[in-house]
Amino acid sequence: MSYQQIEGGVCAAQGFCAASCEANIKYENRTDMAMVFSQTPCVSAGTFTTNVVKAACVQWDQKLVSSGDPIHAVVINSGIANACTGQEGFDACEATAKAVEAQLQVPYTSVAVASTGVIGMQLPVAKLVSGVQKMSTGLSDSNQAGTDASKAIMTTDTVNKEIAVTFTIGGKQVVLGGMSKGSGMIHPNMCTMLAFLTSDIAIEKSLLQQAVSEVVADTFNMITVDGDTSTNDTLLLLANGLAGNPCITEADTDYETFKEALFYVCRFLARKMASDGEGATKLFEAKVVNAKSKEDARILSRAIVGSNLSKAAIYGCDANFGRFLCAMGYSGAKFDQNDVELFFESKNGRMMVFSKGVPLAFDEDRALEIMKADEVTVYVDMHEGDAQATAWGCDLTYDYVKINADYRS
Amino acid sequence: MSYQQIEGGVCAAQGFCAASCEANIKYENRTDMAMVFSQTPCVSAGTFTTNVVKAACVQWDQKLVSSGDPIHAVVINSGIANACTGQEGFDACEATAKAVEAQLQVPYTSVAVASTGVIGMQLPVAKLVSGVQKMSTGLSDSNQAGTDASKAIMTTDTVNKEIAVTFTIGGKQVVLGGMSKGSGMIHPNMCTMLAFLTSDIAIEKSLLQQAVSEVVADTFNMITVDGDTSTNDTLLLLANGLAGNPCITEADTDYETFKEALFYVCRFLARKMASDGEGATKLFEAKVVNAKSKEDARILSRAIVGSNLSKAAIYGCDANFGRFLCAMGYSGAKFDQNDVELFFESKNGRMMVFSKGVPLAFDEDRALEIMKADEVTVYVDMHEGDAQATAWGCDLTYDYVKINADYRS
Numbered sequence: 070m071s072y073q074q075i076e077g078g079v080c081a082a083q084g085f086c087a088a089s090c091e092a093n094i095k096y097e098n099r100t101d102m103a104m105v106f107s108q109t110p111c112v113s114a115g116t117f118t119t120n121v122v123k124a125a126c127v128q129w130d131q132k133l134v135s136s137g138d139p140i141h142a143v144v145i146n147s148g149i150a151n152a153c154t155g156q157e158g159f160d161a162c163e164a165t166a167k168a169v170e171a172q173l174q175v176p177y178t179s180v181a182v183a184s185t186g187v188i189g190m191q192l193p194v195a196k197l198v199s200g201v202q203k204m205s206t207g208l209s210d211s212n213q214a215g216t217d218a219s220k221a222i223m224t225t226d227t228v229n230k231e232i233a234v235t236f237t238i239g240g241k242q243v244v245l246g247g248m249s250k251g252s253g254m255i256h257p258n259m260c261t262m263l264a265f266l267t268s269d270i271a272i273e274k275s276l277l278q279q280a281v282s283e284v285v286a287d288t289f290n291m292i293t294v295d296g297d298t299s300t301n302d303t304l305l306l307l308a309n310g311l312a313g314n315p316c317i318t319e320a321d322t323d324y325e326t327f328k329e330a331l332f333y334v335c336r337f338l339a340r341k342m343a344s345d346g347e348g349a350t351k352l353f354e355a356k357v358v359n360a361k362s363k364e365d366a367r368i369l370s371r372a373i374v375g376s377n378l379s380k381a382a383i384y385g386c387d388a389n390f391g392r393f394l395c396a397m398g399y400s401g402a403k404f405d406q407n408d409v410e411l412f413f414e415s416k417n418g419r420m421m422v423f424s425k426g427v428p429l430a431f432d433e434d435r436a437l438e439i440m441k442a443d444e445v446t447v448y449v450d451m452h453e454g455d456a457q458a459t460a461w462g463c464d465l466t467y468d469y470v471k472i473n474a475d476y477r478s
Numbered sequence: 479m480s481y482q483q484i485e486g487g488v489c490a491a492q493g494f495c496a497a498s499c500e501a502n503i504k505y506e507n508r509t510d511m512a513m514v515f516s517q518t519p520c521v522s523a524g525t526f527t528t529n530v531v532k533a534a535c536v537q538w539d540q541k542l543v544s545s546g547d548p549i550h551a552v553v554i555n556s557g558i559a560n561a562c563t564g565q566e567g568f569d570a571c572e573a574t575a576k577a578v579e580a581q582l583q584v585p586y587t588s589v590a591v592a593s594t595g596v597i598g599m600q601l602p603v604a605k606l607v608s609g610v611q612k613m614s615t616g617l618s619d620s621n622q623a624g625t626d627a628s629k630a631i632m633t634t635d636t637v638n639k640e641i642a643v644t645f646t647i648g649g650k651q652v653v654l655g656g657m658s659k660g661s662g663m664i665h666p667n668m669c670t671m672l673a674f675l676t677s678d679i680a681i682e683k684s685l686l687q688q689a690v691s692e693v694v695a696d697t698f699n700m701i702t703v704d705g706d707t708s709t710n711d712t713l714l715l716l717a718n719g720l721a722g723n724p725c726i727t728e729a730d731t732d733y734e735t736f737k738e739a740l741f742y743v744c745r746f747l748a749r750k751m752a753s754d755g756e757g758a759t760k761l762f763e764a765k766v767v768n769a770k771s772k773e774d775a776r777i778l779s780r781a782i783v784g785s786n787l788s789k790a791a792i793y794g795c796d797a798n799f800g801r802f803l804c805a806m807g808y809s810g811a812k813f814d815q816n817d818v819e820l821f822f823e824s825k826n827g828r829m830m831v832f833s834k835g836v837p838l839a840f841d842e843d844r845a846l847e848i849m850k851a852d853e854v855t856v857y858v859d860m861h862e863g864d865a866q867a868t869a870w871g872c873d874l875t876y877d878y879v880k881i882n883a884d885y886r887s
Contacts, residue, residue, distance in 0.1 A: 122807030122815050153803050153815060155836040188800020189837040254787055254804065295786040296705065297801075298808035377704040377786070378663055378882055385883030391597020392706075394562050395663065398531030399707035406531050406562060427564040428598040467876045473787055474794030 071236050072330035078231030080215035081246035082269040083311040084109050087214040088207040089221035092200035094193060095148030095186060100221035102200040103145045105265055106173065106208055110139030111307035113181075114278035116285050118302035125151045125158030126182045127303055129166075133181055137274060140307055141175040143265055144182050144201060145222050147250075151184040151192050152300035161192040168198040172205035183303050185224055185250060185263050219248035222263060225472055226252045230341045236330045238323045241314040243270045245330050247306075249338040253347040253473060255294035256375070264289065264304040264338055270327060271310035272317040279320070280328045281306055288335035291367065291460040293375045294346035295469070306331075343374075343461035344444070348468030353383045354446040355393075358457040365402040365451075366458035372400030373447055374462030383445055384464035388413055388436035390422045393447050410450040415442030480645050481739035487640030489624035490655035492678040492720040493518050496623040497616040498630035501609035503602060504557030504595060509630035511609040512554045514674055515582065515617055519548030520716035522590075523687040525694050527711035534560045534567030535591045536712055538575075542590055546683060549716055550584040552674055553591050553610060554631050556659075560593040560601050561709035570601040577607040581614035592712050594633055594659060594672050628657035631672060634881055635661045639750045645739045647732045650723040652679045654739050656715075658747040662756040662882060664703035665784070673698065673713040673747055679736060680719035681726040688729070689737045690715050697744035700776065700869040702784045703755035704878070715740075752783075752870035753853070757877030762792045763855040764802075767866040774811040774860075775867035781809030782856055783871030792854055793873035797822055797845035799831045802856050819859040824851030 080087050084107050092102040115134040117127050133140065144165050151158045166180035184192065208214070219229040233246035247266035255262055272280075285304060310316070317323050344352035355373035360366035373379055376396035382389040390411050397404070407426035412419055418439045422431050439445070489496050493516050501511040524543040526536050542549065553574050560567045575589035593601065617623070628638040642655035656675035664671055681689075694713060719725070726732050753761035764782035769775035782788055785805035791798040799820050806813070816835035821828055827848045831840050848854070 118808075120804065120807035121809075121812060122803050150800070153800055153832065153835070153837060155816070155834075157836070187798070188804055189798075189832060190800075191837070254801075256808075297785050297787045297804060300800075300804050300807060376706050377878075378706045381879055381882030384879065387884065389596070389598075391559070391562055391599075391709075392663075394531050395529065395597055395706060395709050398529035398709060399527075399665075400530075403530060407564070423562065423598060425564075426562070427566070428562060428600070465879055465882075467879050469786075470790055470793065470874055470876050470879060473790030473874075475796065 071326045072234045072333060075233050075235050077212040077233040078215035078219055078246045078248045079105050079265055079267045080210050080212055081233035082244040082267045084269060084309045085267045086208040086210040087218040088204035088209065089217045090200050090203045092146065092196045094146050094196055100217065101147045102204065103218035103221040104142060104204045105218065105267060106142045107307060107309045109309040109311055110141060111309045112274040112277055113140045113305060113307050114281040115303065115305045116281060118299055120298050120300050122153060122300050124184060124301040125154055125162050126184045127301060129162040130181045130303060130305065139179055140181055141179040142169050143305060144169060144180060146184050146197065147222050147224050148186040149184060149190050149192050150186045150188045150301050152188040154191055157191050161194050161197065164194045165197045165201060168201035172202060181305055183263055185222065185301055188300055222250045224250065225347050226250050226345055228345055230338050232334050232337045234330045234334055236326055238314040238326060241312050243312040243314055244268060245334055247334055247338060249342060251294065251342040252345050253294060254297045254299040255292065255342060255346060256296045256298045262299055262302055266306040266334065268308045269310065269312040270308050271312065271314050272308055276317055276320065276324060277306060277308055280331055284328060284332045284335050288332065288339040291371065292339045292343040293371065293462045296375050340461050343463050346463035347472045348466040349463030350466055351383060351464045352444040353380065353462045353464055354444065354459060356446055356459045357449045357451060359454060360451045360456045361454040363456045363458060366456045368400045368402045369397050370458045370460035372396045374460045377465055380462065380465035384466050386437055386440035388422060388440055394423065404451060404453060408452040412448040413439050414446045414448050415439050415444060417442050480735045481643045481742060484642050484644050486621040486642040487624035487628055487655045487657045488514050488674055488676045489619050489621055490642030491653040491676045493718045494676045495617040495619040496627040497613035497618065498626045499609050499612045501555065501605045503555050503605055509626065510556045511613065512627035512630040513551060513613045514627065514676060515551045516716060516718045518718040518720055519550060520718045521683040521686055522549045522714060522716050523690040524712065524714045525690060527708055529707050529709050531562060531709050533593060533710045534563055534571050535593045536710060538571040539590045539712060539714065548588055549590055550588040551578050552714060553578060553589060554672065555593050555606065556631050556633050557595040558593060558599050558601050559595045559597045559710050561597040563600055566600050570603050570606065573603045574606045574610060577610035581611060590714055592672055594631065594710055597709055631659045633659065634756050635659050635754055637754055639747050641743050641746045643739045643743055645735055647723040647735060650721050652721040652723055653677060654743055656743050656747060658751060660703065660751040661754050662703060663706045663708040664701065664751060664755060665705045665707045671708055671711055675715040675743065677717045678719065678721040679717050680721065680723050681717055685726055685729065685733060686715060686717055689740055693737060693741045693744050697741065697748040700780065701748045701752040702780065702871045705784050749870050752872050755872035756881045757875040758872030759875055760792060760873045761853040762789065762871045762873055763853065763868060765855055765868045766858045766860060768863060769860045769865045770863040772865045772867060775865045777809045777811045778806050779867045779869035781805045783869045786874055789871065789874035793875050795846055795849035797831060797849055803832065813860060813862060817861040821857040822848050823855045823857050824848045824853060826851050
């Protein structure tokens, strides 16, 4: 392990500052806008929702990231998603970016925007612009500013999510930090709901994108809360190069060091999003080992944590293993049930319940003890190859239904 | 409309009788076994789960139906699914079929078996055999016997599901009846949980299968309760030919008459399963019209009724149309959101809420009135072609979670 966790989030890396404010976009008496800013231009990498119905801000950012132009700022609002909003939605993105240009003298084409909240509602542009004005005068590089930003982007999240790590490249101390938010409509496909990572590393854009794409596939893309892939999923990583390390230009050991740290950060945020899924009381992990292929292992582990019936069983602390096997069966992966072993594990212990096509007799009290932990793992040995994958989700509870039966009103 | 609905279910057609009994397989103080029997040999057609983890009974029936041998009986139990049970599971199927042979003098290779209930638990064979013995002496062709059978196969269903229709072929009165059960782990893929149809029609086996496959694609395969495709999905249609119509040997107008009646029966049972989904308070219908292709229309309508967030909005009577558009967006179908019109409709009215990429202002009180009905339709006009499809589901409620958090215990 070549990295070390440190205090902070998006402001941990050199040259990044943040601000947040109460813009009253939809929520009242809480912050609902955030900005992350780097005076030094950043190379960027991003992954975005694969939903055909993409929010206006997603389309804005995709264009920005693929242009290769440097990025200076990201402006985020919670409450309204700016999805299904037609031309008026694009106009809101542009007005926001132009407000940053007017305040901070960076081109509006270097400003990314992101939104999360209700779909099919127009953003109040005057409030966005006035929010940008307020935030531009309140930018700070303190860790508190980063924490405040991570709180301003929450919707139904119950905790804010941030992390930072440091590692050494070419003798220079490099920092990578980030924040993300969940917590419903979470079933990322190429990316998660919203995650913003900042680093002072010097790295070529193409390698930055490569690292992000590879790491997202095993972290954010392996979580699910409700099977609903959002219209707004966005992950952005900005790197301003201020650490002064020799710029990473090939996939060498320095690149691997960075990727390892990036994996740790993304896995941390992804797990935190899963465990803070809407209404969730537990983190529900599925680990599939010895599968025929990596793709099979991913499909199988995602199917297990994605099944409503499995999730309800986890909520009820019910070792009803048939539901997990059923989910594997309809996942699309081919396998022979007579090869499979299935275990439940948690900090309270480990127990095999199914072996080679046959259910095992097991102690229900012991099973209950294992299932009662706040992180429960279903561990499946396929005995078919050597590929493995882990997926994360959460339990399905009354509160999930409650939150979503009256979310809009 | 060339058919007419009549009283009854699986016993409505000539030559079919049924029985049920309390076998105490898992449930107590209720019937939990049923048998449908025809002294005259039947041609059969069936569709089965596509889950890789198939229950022993599914594998038994698939072999039977594909052999082309005549079928005389189906024995069904509720409480235990006989899935993930290894060789012992197959032995239970054989023992059940052999018990029928011993009692009713038909070859055990003409006996289909079906199970529904907990996965990963062995069936008590002695109880099954004794159940068959009891039922063999209690067979009756009364409608009451059919109704009792439809009740014995229920698990978390709150109502039994049966129907019968009559129509005329070659001057002969033909009857088609059936029963089915839900109500969780319902996301049929090539077939539903359990449905048994009986008819006295004379028809060639290949045409019977063709009709069943075509009709199932637009009925049972278009419903979902929770996105979980069961290990046990089975639909069987037995036809004994006693109506005396000239045997249907080609896809002529007689075949179409039969298919129309079959569609009506399957649609009735499928809708009834959806509206009786675990914990459901409403039937939730999605009708997609003017899509590019039939396949697209199916994918889109299924995605709408399959989304947890859409289902929770339906429960909350919340006209939160963005969730439905979001579900369409991640369904896998390609389309342009700027072509789409979306309406809510019910017996209380109809309202357009989204048009050509833009949300419309609408009266929330009026929307609530429409959403409060016990059957709510999301109607989507794609403006891209002329294909259409309808899918059925139900709302996601506290009770769904409650039922499934402690189903096994």
